[in-house]
Amino acid sequence: MSSDPPEEPADSVEPADPEPGVDETAEANGEEDRSYEERVLDELVPDIGVGDNEDEASATHDPDSEIEAEIEAEIEAETDAEDELSDALEEIDDDLLNAFVGIVVSIKAGILLISIGLLVIGFRDMLTIGGALIAVGCLAFARAAQRYVTHERAETQADGDNNGSDDTAESGRNG
Incomplete structure (x- = not known):
């Protein structure tokens, strides 16, 4: 079977x-x-x-x-937004816009340089090049801070001149 x-x-x-x-x-x-x-x-x-x-x-x-x-509605909405942005940028003072752009670029450059410096040191063991990149990045941060302080002092001084008060302008120069 x-x-x-x-x-x-x-x-x-x-x-x-x-x-x-x-x-x-x-x-x-x-x-x-x-x-x-x-x-x-x-x-x-x-x-x-x-x-x-x-x-x-x-x-x-x-x-x-x-x-x-x-698509036409989206293009029209984007065009309206661009018009609003260009109108807003025209209303901004040129000194303020230049200070803002300079500060933002300096900060972004500082972040980029410090990051690359740390990567070069960490992955390639190139202490000299990495250290130099970190130092330049720190200088970019210092430049951003210096621009900010300079712009703030100029604004304070301009506000003091507009109010007709000499005390505010003198304290801005002394402080």
């Missing part, structure tokens, strides 16, 4: 089951050439119409025009 199952006669072979996901109505409608994912997507995601009547909405619905309208 062997453990093999008994063989069935050849005339009792059943036809193979269709694919698990393909129904006969899809084959009758000519959808057998569509992928399983496309059929499932069509079943799960309903058609979304705009308006009360779906037939009218699908006939007049143009996705390209909606996308173009959205």
